[in-house]
Amino acid sequence: MEYSNEKLQNIYYQLSLGRKYDEKVLALVNTGTLPGFFHLSIGEEAAQIGVVDAMGPNDYLVPTHRFHPGLVNRMDHNDMTAELLGKTTGICKGKAFTFHISSDKDRILAVNGMIGAGTPNAVGYSWAIKQNKEDAVVVCVLGDGATAEGNVHEGMNIASILKCPIVFFIENNGWAMSTPTCRESVLENLADRGKGYNMPGVTVDGTDVLAVREAMVNAIALAKKGQPNIVEAKLTRWRGHFEGDPATYRDGKIIVANTEEGDKIDPVKIFAKYLLEKKAATKQDLEALDKKADQDIEEMFTYAINGPLPTAKDTLDYDQVYATNLGGSLI
DSSP: OOOOHHHHHHHHHHHHHHHHHHHHHHHHHHTTSSOSOOOOOTTOHHHHHHHHHHSOTTOEEEOOSSOHHHHHTTSOHHHHHHHHTTOTTSTTTTSSTTTSOOBTTTTBOOOOSSTTTHHHHHHHHHHHHHHTTOSOOEEEEEETGGGGSHHHHHHHHHHHHHTOSEEEEEEEOSEETTEEGGGTOSOSOGGGGGGGGTOOEEEEETTOHHHHHHHHHHHHHHHHTTOOEEEEEEOOOOSOSSTTOOOGGGTTOOOOTTSHHHHHTOHHHHHHHHHHHHTSSOHHHHHHHHHHHHHHHHHHHHHHHTSOOOOHHHHTOGGGTSOOOSSSOOO
16 A cells, blocks of 8 residues: 555554553553553554554444553544543543443444453444444454453354454454463464354554554455454563563563564554655654654643542432433432
């Protein structure tokens, strides 16, 4: 595919924003400012940006709890960040966090807290799209561990039978919590699971944002023709399953940015090098994009931090959780 320099620089900005967003979350967690469980995607940005940048405005996304870089580039920055901090100014009024976040206006369908449980939901959404004859697809994101769940297999089977407009995107980062991929599947490529349902599947380098994007463009076009399919992006989970995970199952090893080991698989640096070699951007261009990302991050977190926490009345308001259609509380 051909890309203008402007487009390539925009993709770089999305990568930079995604990296800096999770780094900001990490900094707040480490200082005790932001309590709770956070599953970060540092080092996994190319896979997620490749997905969201390939999607059209009418397409729907079913993300996972480890999808901050993708979400911050798909939905309103302030709405998302305020939700992350549990504020009433959040997109779900502070009730969803990232484990259940959703946004009608951004076509982000609800995250499911149970591993793999988003798949049957996503298939149902895609069946509704087909019934309503919408020009759209559902992109269902799942991790490598989720592909071993029974409801994922059921969902893929039904999607294939009904010829639903859906793309299953497997973010294979090598670990299902503390279980390495080699101990959860005998397959070299998890995209091959699609063969059991006569479903096409491709596996790409998850550190190459353009490879992921182009695979997703093709996959979305195929899904719109009634052929559900799988795209698997292989990459490395840099950190533990969650922040605070000692990662003893892999000798406590985490990958650190700006080190020789990290640089080899750093999607942001890989893409920056590509742009410089292609002369699609100068070093000054990239520095300016990084600076813009820094400024945008500070603005959205300032907005979120200064937002109000829910009151007791907000917390007990059933109409903020359920579609009661009663115009008031259930009790």
